[in-house]
Ligand code: AMP
Ligand code: ZN
């Protein structure tokens with residue numbers, strides 16, 4: 001049987017492992033999609049490593065952060081063209097905004113008496129785009145909190161004192177961006193969206209959504225049943241993946257722990273052709 005994981009992060013965003021480390025960790029898998037937050041920088045190095053290694057096949061992907069009335073909404077894009085100029089212009093804008101916003105959070109922490117430095121955060125983020133998970137790890141390293149979770153609760157979560165918002169797309173705009181670069185758009189981990197996710201999904205289906213991530217560690221059985229019913233009714237793709245970030249970052253999201261239904265990789269590639277994708 002083919003082993004597939006369609007939701008994998010690297011150090012290009014907030015993952016613990018470099019793309020080539022991810023490829024070697026995925027040596028028992030046949031296909032993985034690299035789906036970093038708001039960047040495609042991990043795809044080429046993962047492909048180079050996989051070519052040298054002989055496996056797995058790398059599907060180009062992205063996880064776009066969007067905002068809606070119900071809160072943060074993540075949209076996965078599969079088979080996007082990493083060289084698409086409109087996509088890259090938008091991603092560059094996000095990256096610049098993440099940088100200034102990360103510095104604003106650190107400044108706020110300093111005002112609140114927490115001596116975290118921007119240099120420490122930048123060192124943790126490495127080459128990748130700066131996110132709150134990096135700042136959280138900086139706070140853990142400094143001994144200010146015991147865990148990433150506590151860092152969010154006490155300091156940098158949405159309702160915590162050092163929170164600063166950043167620029168985000170609407171889910172509809174993200175769907176259009178994905179289609180424009182030849183990809184298919186999939187609603188990520190609906191289990192983290194709360195009880196009203198079905199209404200959102202129906203609105204996004206009308207706006208061109210191609211699929212739902214049915215298999216994900218944060219989706220309960222009820223969420224999966226609703227996702228399957230929506231997919232049957234609207235002819236959607238059903239996808240799945242672990243949301244691997246490295247076990248130090250997300251201990252419950254082991255590489256390969258969730259997989260898409262059989263036939264999904266082929267279905268994605270067929271559907272991407274509608275949008276001019278590979
Ligand atoms: P950012 O994109 O910089 O706003 O950071 C968002 C990321 O932080 C999300 O994708 C999650 O990985 C992580 N995150 C958000 N809230 C929490 C939380 N309460 N505990 C741990 N990680 C979180
Ligand atoms: Zn992440």
Ligand code: FE
Nearest residue numbers: 063074188189
């Ligand atoms: Fe996500």
Ligand code: FE
Nearest residue numbers: 007009063243
């Ligand atoms: Fe993710």
